[in-house]
Amino acid sequence: MWKCKDCSAEVSRRSELLKHYRLKHSHFGRGHHIKCLYPECPCLLKTWNSLLTHLSRNHSNTPEHSDKFATFSCQLCGCSELGTEREYFVHISRHLKNNETVTCMFKGCDYKSNIYSTFKSHKSRKHSLHSLVDFKEDIVRGSFATETAEHDASNAEELWGDEQPVDLETSNDHEDVVQLKLAAVLLKLENIFHVPSAAVDELLEEFQYLLGTASLCSAAKVIQDTLNSHSLQIDQSVIEELASALCTSNPVYKSVGKGCPLATSFKRKNFYKENFKVVEYVLDEKNKRTFQYVPVLKVLQQLFSDCHVLAKVLDGSRITEQILLNLYIDDFEICNPLGTSRKKHKICAIYWTISNLPPACHSSLTSIYLALLCKSEDVKTYGYEKILEPLLSDLVTLESQGIFIAHLGEFVRGTIQCVIADNLGAHSISGFIESFSGEYFCRFCEAKRSDIQETEVSSGAFTLRSKETHEMHVSSAQSNAKPCHGVKRRCVFSAHLSHFSVCSGYPPDIAHDIFEGILPVELAYCLNILILKKYFTLDSLNESILTFPYKWAVKSNRPHAIPRTFMQNKSIGGNAHENWSLLRFLPLLVGHLVPPDETAWQVILDLKDIVELVVAPVHTEQSIAFLESRVSDHRCRLKELFPGLKLLPKHHFVEHYPQMIKFFGPLVGMWTMRFEAKHSFFKRVVRHTRCFKNVLLSLAVKHQFMMAYHLESVTTVRPSLTVSAVSTVSVDILHHDVQRDLKIKFPDITHIQLTKNASVNGTNYRPGMIVVYGSSAGLPEFAEVVQMVVVEENLSFIVKEMGAWYREHFRGFELFPTSHISLVDLGALVDQYPLADYRIGGRRMVILKRFIHIEGSKCCLQLHVFSCMCSVAVIFMATGGVPQIFSLFLIKIGYFPQG
Secondary structure, eight states: OEEOTTTOOEESSHHHHHHHHHHHTOOOBTTBOEEOSSTTOOBEESSHHHHHHHHHHHSTTOOSSTTOOOEEOOTTTOOOOBOSHHHHHHHHHHHHHTTOOEEOOBTTOOOEESOHHHHHHHHHHHSSSOOGGGBOTTTEESOOOSSOOOOOOSSHHHHTOOOOOOTTSOHHHHHHHHHHHHHHHHHHHHHTSOOOHHHHHHHHHHHHHHHTHHHHHHHHHHHHHHHHHTTOOOOHHHHHHHHHHHHHTOHHHHHHSTTSTTSSHHHHHHHHHHHSOOOOOEEEEETTEEEEEOOHHHHHHHHHTSHHHHHHHSOGGGTTSOEEEEEEEEEEESSOTTSTTTTTTEEEEEEEEETTSOHHHHTSGGGSEEEEEEEHHHHHHHOHHHHTHHHHHHHHHHHHTOEEETTTTEEEOEEEEEEEOOHHHHHHHHTBOSOTTSSBOOSSBOOBTTTTTTOOGGGTOSOBOOHHHHHHHHHHHHHHTSOBTTBOSOOHHHHHOTTOOTTSSOOOOHIIIIIIIIHHHHHHHHHHHHHHTTSSOHHHHHHHHHHSOOOGGGGGGOOOOOOTTHHHHTSOOOOHHHHHHHHHHHHHHHGGGSOTTOHHHHHHHHHHHHHHHHTOSOOOHHHHHHHHHHHHHHHHHHHHHOTTOOOOHHHHHHHTHHHHHHHHSOGGGGOSHHHHHHHHHHHHHHHHHOOOTTHHHHHHHHHHHHHHHHHHTTOSSOOSEEESOOEEEEGGGSOHHHHHHHHHHOTTOOEEEEESOEEETTEEEOTTOEEEEEEETTEEEEEEEEEEEEETTEEEEEEEEEEEEEEGGGTEEEEEEEEEEEEEEGGGOSEEEEEOEEEETTEEEEOOSSOOEETTEEHHHHHHHHHHHHHHHHHHHHHTOOOHHHHHHHHHHTSSOOO
């Protein structure tokens, strides 16, 4: 029996399972995958044709059951022990290519030929579907059951050749399934590929003609020829009636024909709402001003009706915990922000995610759900209290009553964990003043703008805002009708939700504070000094940026060239990803041209350390303390280098990061970058529809239909391991060290599957990448991926271990090869993010993207201690006073190469 991996349905033959997958589970495109039919194969395919090709290439000789075997013998030369059918036909093709006459090997067929192409055509036409029992008895020997699997052909018709009915559905159910599949295709066309509804209507009109009138004549001719071949004479009117019934009974024609459920745009929308998981939007109208709201409770109920999503959110150990939601609010332009329509169609959007889901699920745009769309000017006119009324009503119900989950048979409550936004959006909805040039500009503490130039947050001089003091400030602002300590009004969420506090509900955003805030400003000042000192020129820097051989994912986010007006603008510009890449690769671009004692260079390296600490996915008490010290050192060095530079409010926000990490956890999980990517969908809709009549309604409906398609195909929970192609090899041909490791972990294994491209939770791995697989003396140990192994749906790496010397001036490691080959599991890596190595001045260098944990400590902390010790040692070496034992220590840790 063959068993479906998704719904556990069982069928007797592989062709039936293919039909079942095609009808039930083949939601291909835009992140959808289908698993290979064979349980031992980990491959996931993106298209139906790629699945057929994969089956033909990799499983054409795979037996249906492991206890069946057969050997083939050649009739011409007597060669026997051909282990697979593929080997047998390859052997037969050699005889044909030598112009030897071959007799057909199937029972009841005496066809002969000595021409390869002719014989191949005969086999394809007469014996495309066959099993082992169809071969002549003297060709196949072995024990096998009479019902064996059909072997793959190279096209879809051969795979679909068996027309026996499938037991999974009745004929009526089959028509319903075809109708749903066709509706899904049209849904994808209209709301994912943004094909206009009018164009789809014209397309369906052509289909109606092709399936109806155009097919009527050909169907009548087929019926007439069939009757003539059986010597039957029937009236022409009966034949025409049969042909008409045959054409109109087609399930596709029943779906798109005139008057059918999918024939027009209006009927399709009603069909989508009825049969797909489309959430109804609520329209609120006042003075002909509207906004769109998607009920959060309905979406949650539909999500939790899927057991896969429920298992991720509420497993057995957390079944009584709350559902935690993260809200995101932002304004964005759907038109050209520099054109005549600037601010005319500016939209305020509120999205939300389920915080209980694993972090890997949060990066998917289909896991970010729409709550509300409204015009930004309406928010200023009517206020958040009015606009958020339906959302707040649902959130209050979620806190007090919860939602009923049928699979659990109980109500589960939930609440808002935090509201993610940029500084302006956070201050606007939380009730703080929206001007950052005022006296009280910080939502975390009561610091004054004049005090932040001389006083650090780490000094303890600024009082953090608390729930009690905030209530006092709100009361004072309301009674005096003016802001008090930066507070203008009460936060709408804290006023209605008992479990939400404004003081701990708005995390900082590292994308706007660092990557688009202080980073481009500080780089502009520091690069200007380095250029004025003639370490390099702006042209040479830009040439290095544009010609650097970036690898892997960095190619899509490569740094931009520095504009010539960067000092007039006091910023290098660029978006967050570009600025992050520039800071990361700047030591490799120009580090060899700058002396180690240059203060401007040290400011850049301090900022690089801060960024790598902030984007770390895991923190400890030691790493938080080290971040605080690095922020303090960076501030002192920056003020020393630029005495007249006034610190920005974002400098003050960054000084709060150690405290905020203790409140919210790693800040990289709460930045706005993935949410901002969600805006692109609405911009594409406007660009394709070119219609601004009730644009909010159009955007909301389009988005919900798009989400309906994804919810129907259950893409919220994706498989952790994605592999597109594998090759099976014997363990005996591997390196002896790898064989040893495999035998220890899998004693009975004889064959393994190798792949050249694998993705785990969205992270892509390929041969040639560098991974951190261990640690030695507090420093990371690197290895180059040689090959990737899939065993029992788990990914492992065959790696070549690398030695490493830490180069403080580059904030990176110089690698040198070793002869050690080993097998490393993905879960055993110190950090699962893959790196790339680059050749710089004869050195093979690798730069970390984020700081990593090593033996309970932060890698950056150990490296900083080493760098301080090494700096002292350099001074002693210059005077000849360094002890020999300390010199050996420096060589051992890699600060100085041997010799």
